[in-house]
Amino acid sequence: MSQPVKSARTPRSSRASSPDGESAGSRRAAAQRLSMRRKLAAAAMELFASKGYEATTVDEIAAAAGVARRTFFRHFRSKEEAIFPDHDDTLVRAEAVLEAAPPHENPLDTVCRGVKEVLRMYAGSPAVSVERYRLTRQVPALREAEIASVARYERLFTRYLLGHFDERATRDGDDDPLLAEVAASAVVTAHNHVLRRWLRAGGQGDVEAQLDHAFAIVRETFSASIMGVGRPGGERGPAATASVEGEVLVTVARTDAPLEQVMRTIEQALKKR
Known part of the structure; x- marks a missing residue:
């Protein structure tokens, strides 16, 4: 989520986006979101381990993470989701x-x-x-x-x-x-x-x-x-083909074929001898 523009004269550099079109504000918001999800997950896992899953409530998870109940539900729909952030x-x-x-x-x-x-x-x-x-x-x-x-x-x-x-x-x-x-x-x-x-x-x-x-x-x-x-x-x-003719291995590959794929094709042909 990008940061709100404070005025029409906001410097252009502050609104610039990265080459892939993602703004610096979006990246910060995503990082903050993931950080909070992981914080809630850590609190949930600790409580599940100490109190048990059934005995642990969402309110307790939120309190252990130092946030409000509504913050928890902004990130997870249920307590079982909380350990998969x-x-x-x-x-x-x-x-x-x-x-x-x-x-x-x-x-x-x-x-x-x-x-x-x-x-x-x-x-x-x-x-x-x-x-x-x-x-x-x-x-x-x-x-x-x-x-x-x-x-x-x-x-x-x-x-x-x-x-x-x-x-x-x-x-x-x-x-x-x-x-x-x-x-x-x-x-x-x-x-x-x-x-x-x-x-x-x-x-x-x-x-x-x-x-x-x-x-x-x-x-x-x-x-x-x-x-x-x-x-x-x-x-x-196929990007590459290989066949064994007598004692000779014949390989045909496109010029754009990845070397790893060419080598794997050759290896498979040799195994079938």
């Missing part, structure tokens, strides 16, 4: 990754990059994430709120994959929507599997490397079906 902002960041994807990138790779925004939210505060995981395992209402949040990500990624299938493939049937949903679910499931294992280990270890390994399995399973997908206005066909 970052999901809304993370969903926006994940969507921004999808919207800014380069035309040559495999849509499945784009979705994997979007899911990483969710992982980084948890990995940014390991101790908080581990405690939140413990609470959600104990309180069904918190678990349901977490499941609802995960479903929002899954819907976002499914819509994205549905929008980047080759329309020509639908002439032979109606499998594209099914494949999009299954692929999006696989990416989210891989993320959740790695995240839960990391949380059960107390937030120890390189969780992003573990997720990359899980994504490699998902890509190997689904990329062949989605490789020919193109974005509107983008090129059709």
Whole structure:
């Protein structure tokens, strides 16, 4: 929310926006909003841990955070939402990754990059994430709120994959929507599997490397079906192909193909020898 203009002679520099169109006032307001949400979340988690979820009231959470009850409800609709302060902002960041994807990138790779925004939210505060995981395992209402949040990500990624299938493939049937949903679910499931294992280990270890390994399995399973997908206005066909002819590996790649994708294509071809 931008700051009110005090007069018509307000210096132009004070109203300037960043290159992406977001004003400095908007960024400050977003930062203040997130800071208050996290403050309320910390108070809620502490009370849930000490008093129990059922015995804790919204008034007590607000008082522990040093704010009024109405302030709490400006940020959360219920007390179970209070321990998930970052999901809304993370969903926006994940969507921004999808919207800014380069035309040559495999849509499945784009979705994997979007899911990483969710992982980084948890990995940014390991101790908080581990405690939140413990609470959600104990309180069904918190678990349901977490499941609802995960479903929002899954819907976002499914819509994205549905929008980047080759329309020509639908002439032979109606499998594209099914494949999009299954692929999006696989990416989210891989993320959740790695995240839960990391949380059960107390937030120890390189969780992003573990997720990359899980994504490699998902890509190997689904990329062949989605490789020919193109974005509107983008090129059709795979960015890279590889085949083994005797003792020779033949690779054909577009000049704009990401090196990582080319190397992955070569690796997959060698495994099939």
